[in-house]
Amino acid sequence: MILQFGILLGLLALGELIVNTFGLPIPSSIIGMILLTASLHFGIVKLNQVEQLTNFLLKNLGFFFVPAAIGLINSLGVLKDELLAIVGASIGSTIIIIAVTGQVYQLVRKATSRRNRKDIKLSQEK
Amino acid sequence: MESSFLENKYLLISLTFLIYIGAQKLQKVCGLKLLNPILITMCVMMCYLLSFNIDYDTYQEGGRFIEFWLKPAIVALGVPLYKQLSTIRRQMLPLLIAEIAGCVAGLFSVIIIARFLGASQEVVMSLAPKAVTTPIAMEVSSAIGGIPALTAAVVVSTGVFGGIAGFQIIKYSKIKSSIAGGLSIGTAAHAIGTSAAMEQSERYGAYSSLGLTVNGLLTALLAPFLLEIMGLL
Secondary structure: OHHHHHHHHHHHHHHHHHHHHHOOOOOHHHHHHHHHHHHHHOOOOOHHHOHHHHHHHHHOHHHHHHHHHHHHHHHHHHHHHOHHHHHHHHHHHHHHHHHHHHHHHHHHHHHHHHHHHHHHHHHHHO | OOHHHHHOHHHHHHHHHHHHHHHHHHHHHHOOOOOOHHHHHHHHHHHHHHHOOOOHHHHHHHHHHHHOOHHHHHHHOHHHHHHOHHHHHHOHHHHHHHHHHHHHHHHHHHHHHHHHOOOOHHHHHHHOOOOOOHHHHHHHHHHOOOOHHHHHHHHHHHHHHHHHHHHHHHHHOOOOOHHHHHHHHHHHHHHHHHHHHHHHOHHHHHHHHHHHHHHHHHHHHHHHHHHHHHHHO
């Protein structure tokens, strides 16, 4: 378990180093996530060397957001003044993002797989 | 009881744990998605802090130890992503096009609706990056002239809303595959939506992590640029 903490936090540290060195506008955690995926893919880290810890963290992912959520307490003033706009825009755009992302994915996927199928058919006819 | 005990950091942190666990139990018993544990813990703790006049900085003396694990938890999302890597590589094009469409639609829609409902410039800018994970959203918010603290609050609320209503929206917008569903939840509701997707299935969760990662990157890169275009409109 200690090794698991070492690996996961080490990758995060590496992410911080990369972000600081290159002055990237991307959070270190996202870089760390990409580094973890890459290390697993290239066999530098084995799945059983991190999985216990990552399972625990992922199962409780929402909990780690609670302190940031309570931070809302500092913005109650603006929130009250512009509640309708904030709530309306957040809900409206969340619905739009879900519908657009999913639909566009399905459309493009359908188009590309139809083309692939045609390619296969052509090659079979040959 | 001495009143300063009410703001003891160990008390505040243990309350956070216990209320969250209680809320999880409550949600399971009632079977209501609306009883989201993050939402309930947030409301109960805010009421507690307000009624005993405890400020957020005092809460964060303990709270930051919970928040510390947020970044490692996001790194952990690399595992489900790794497990789906071969499927992802096979459909790079549809995934990328869907992500760009979702990111642009999100930015445009949030700004247009907020403007329409009379939001001030500062609030509009705070809302713009609300679909992506907190650290990216706060970064973008301050870069474009928003209020990062408000952004953080809206990001979390959006995530909670996405986790509660996301699957319903997916059903009504006729999104059928678990890949498309996971992708859209992650794109719209970042890691909180992803934690709901994880409960659905590992595959759902993996595509949700992909959505949150790609939209995070795209938003960080595209938002300032797109806002400039919109300013010209």
